[in-house]
Amino acid sequence: MKRKRITALGLASVMLMSVTLSACGSGADESRSSDGNIVITVASRYATDVEDEKYYRQKVEEFNKMDNGITVEMDNVATESDYLDKLRTAFANGDTPNVFLEYGGSRTLDYLEADALVDLKPYLEENDSEWYNTFYESLWDQTQYDGYDGIYAVPFKSYMVLLFYNKDLFEQAGLEAPVTIDDMLDACAKFKEMGIKPFQVGEKDNFRFGHFNNNLIIKTLGVDAVDELANRELSYDSDEMINTYKIIEEMVANDYFGENILDTDQYQESEMFLQGDVAMHWDGTWFIPNYLYGSDIYDSIGVVPFPYGDEKYASQAQGGSSDMWYVSKLNKSDEEIEASVEFLKYITSPEYYTGLDEVAQTIYPVKYEKSDNAPENPLLDEALDIYEQVTDMRTDVQNYDPDSRMLDAVRSSLQGLAMGNSAEECAEQIMETVNAGGGE
């Protein structure tokens, strides 16, 4: 009997120990690999097989083979929402990646306010600002925040939103590429009359109308309006803003954006344009390497700046740094931070972009020497010509807003226009979020 009891007690103790130990986890030094290298985790969305993402992964592998005492572990999640959710969860539990990709704006401001980001300025200014000077000066704006001294990110990709058009369809319709918003609306009417889709929008991904509205704002009210919206000098329900929603409302009502737009996603939208049945498509410069280059339709596509509503703002555009790298200092040792910076210097070096130029040509944030092996890409050359004429740029309008929910609020409300809401209802819905003051 006694032996039985001892056995039972022993068993129970083993169970208890296993529960307790499993909750404790490993106490080993997780920042060092078995060969003594410092291990850093780099989180990005570069998980797909598009050329620039394959190139990124290949360069990280090359970095790992270098004898620098650093091992990079990639954590790549392609879908934006999944990636951002994973990142937020990591920040909530304190186990963040050492280096991570983000898009700036109020979302990263939260991390900065929580003192979770490394100020990269001292590293950028080393050796007479050698690293700093490799980037285009205009892109630093997005890496800095009012009230915080320092630079908290390095640009990795840059972009500009342009209007791509099918030259064959425009020739068929006897039209020139649109220069003004009115030209664009006239072209839409003409194409609709001919039974050709002027656009086919994938508004299931609600950033599509978001980008369209960004361009309407910048091209009719100017980049200053972006700053005024952020500091509430310009209201989202002002007449000027309602007019921008009205353009979308009118285009929805006239079916200029295509069929079933709420059930079409961005990938389907791009594919439909590539099939040659759609006359126009607005997109970032990434559309050239990711979709157009090497496609059958390449020679039939032309590119122009997004049409303007006011000629004064013709040379302004939506663009800037799209992807940026941030270094986390949350529970990170000095040597991990040093290793993270070392990795960033490698991944943003001119040599990296020279190699990238050979496989995926687009607009880069870094000054680099063009490779002799870089293929001819006349469409990109046209895009670069447009880029050079731009006098001022802003990325997503709500990226400058202090309230992190504005991006979603505006995009959702614009999505409401696709459901048949009026411009006034759209404005009213946005104002509900503005008036709620962000909730917390």
Place this chain on the structure above:
Amino acid sequence: MKKKVYSKLTIIIFLAPALIMLVAFILYPVCNTIYLSFNEWKGIYGSPVTFVGLKNYIDVLKSDSFWQSMLNSVFFMIGGFCILMPLSFGLALLITSKLRGTKFMKTAFFMPVMLSTTAVALIWVYLLNPSFGAVNQILNTAGLEGLAKDWLSTPGLNIWCVILVNEWMYAGYNMLIFAAGLVSIPSDVYEAAKLDGCTGIKQLRYISIPLSRESFKIFSVLCVTGCLKAFDLVWAMTKGGPNHTSEVPATLLYNEAFTFKYFGKSSSIGVLLLILGIILSVMLNNFFKKED
């Protein structure tokens, strides 16, 4: 005395694993959620947690999106009681009957339960696609073009599409609950009723339904709590959109926490759902007790 202590120690040690699990995975998260619901927290490790009293609750109760999501939850419950319950009970009657092929029926009706929610959602998202989905293709072929809709993007209609898919998915599971109740009714009750002339619909009304009260009670509690916490199917089919029209409290809670980093507000939604779930469960229990 020594034996008694020894015995108590054994009990405590045996209970400890389960208690640790209960505390770590249920009690602690619940208490932490309640604590956070009275605070502001940006969801960043080490960032300050600021006490704000009832502000989060007031903000949530004042927001239209919360009431819109609650309305969608009510639709889920209406669907649960008006569609899922009769459907599951009907299927249970079918598989417990003496008809031929009940084995096949059991497997066929239970099949959707075995599929993952994401797979079910994807199947139905494609079936309901307005451009190439089978539903609209069939309607068009049948000359019913007028009935072809943009199922998942039309406000008001989209939430009902998700609800119907939910009923399709869970009918087999609830069928088992009702079937378990039906087979537990002694056969001599039916035989005695038969002798008294109680057959067919009468037998269903006076024997099967009243004696399946426990099954209805279980179904009701599961349905109400399930409807309040519905998340996965909505997320996989519509993500609460477009323009938040198919939002349910759980997707709202998720967005508040993980999209906007308002963990305090998100926690207050969680606490409200918990309270509502408890109140409704108690009310249902009382209702069934009174019936007894």
